[in-house]
Amino acid sequence: MTDAPKRTPLYDLHVELGGKMVDFAGWEMPVQYPMGIMGEHKQCREKAALFDVSHMGQVILRGENVGEKLETLCPQAYAGLKEGKARYGFFTNEDGGIMDDLIVSNGGDHYFVVVNAALRHQDIPHMRANLNGVEVTEIFDRALVAVQGPKAEDVVGELCPAARELKFMETTLAEIGGVECRISRLGYTGEDGYEISIPEADAIRVSKLFLAHDDCEPAGLGARDSLRLEAGLCLYGNDIDQSTSPIEASLSWAIQKRRKEEGGFPGAARIQKELAEGTAKKLVGIKPEGRAPARQGVEIQSESGDTLGAITSGSFGPTVGGPVAMGYVAADHSAAGTKVNLIIRGKAQPAEIVALPFVTQNYKR
């Protein structure tokens, strides 16, 4: 990518707060602030943290039967998604691989979709080409801010009482600081919290209202990555991609029963076959026994030295207090409790397959 990185509506705030800016998927984003990744991570687990996620694509879909039409691209039951509800899902390709993961919300007279930053250029034409009769509008004039953590309800609720009434995966329009925002009770940290779509002209002012709360501090992409990894949540491009199926990625929970039975989405043949017969490999949690982090690409071997797969995400988990990882292993070695070796810089380091997540998810159901 040779273009200069783009800036979100919160860029000036990041600089003012001392954010260390890096290029991420073509966007100039804060990887951390002066508090540091560990502190920001713990801030989110213990109190509340504010993240700029404006680099993600926000899309409005309008038309007849949008939910039904989305079912032709996604294995989720979006036709039955009630107004005011949001649902995690993914676009699948004809081979049953994952094109991108996304969140779809039913806003009543429209659907609101959030896709990954790096795949905006793919997803929006994909929807335009395949959702016949649906008006697909990419939003460029709104920020997206995540307020996450056990105190997020207080931070957001003190400014917007309607936010307190939402349950996990519910969404509404409401005023914050005199401006209408879309507030959705969801996120990607494993904690309770909100993602809030704010008109760009008001984005810094509203973010500062959140940050004025004693329990809310800014956090960058570094903490966002360690938080989602501890929460066992997949990162597109690391843990899932065009070749991995949702069943291999242990995402069958995100495909509703009717869709599993009926099919009718791209790659249904492979996905239904894998649901019935299992897969050759499986995405699992991996806990190294020592202190050395196992990074993306590290080979996973059985105790007898056979190659089982590779780490797809690995780092230090500040809440766990040690290294944590996810990766694909041969299905016959995917049971929790299985001992494996990780080949880190040429040396075998013992590790164990564990159930995900590494930390208990703390959603308000």
Next chain:
Amino acid sequence: MATYYSEEHEWITVEGDVATLGITQHAADQLGEVVFVEQREAGEEFEKGGEIGVIESVKAASEIYAPLDGEVVEVNETLADNPGALNESPEGDAWIYKIKLSDASQLDDLMDLDGYKALIG
């Protein structure tokens, strides 16, 4: 006692024929919070430019490169249990190795404090 600095952001303090080696505060600040240090064992010999350990922060792994030829005579074992000391006192308690220099003339290739300050701006 004299202190020398390398372009790889290490410091070396020489006392007699034994030198103490660590990373600079600037390097520690750039790495971010250190969560793991992989060290060589006492008795291992190394050559200038060779990898003599790895420092891992939350974000990434960074190799330590030998600024000159030598042999590890002592390892700071406190770093195994307290890698975060590398952020707090990288130029003090959190030294990494004591080494025996093979060729003291190689010190001439390193920088003094003023030279290092000019390097990091």
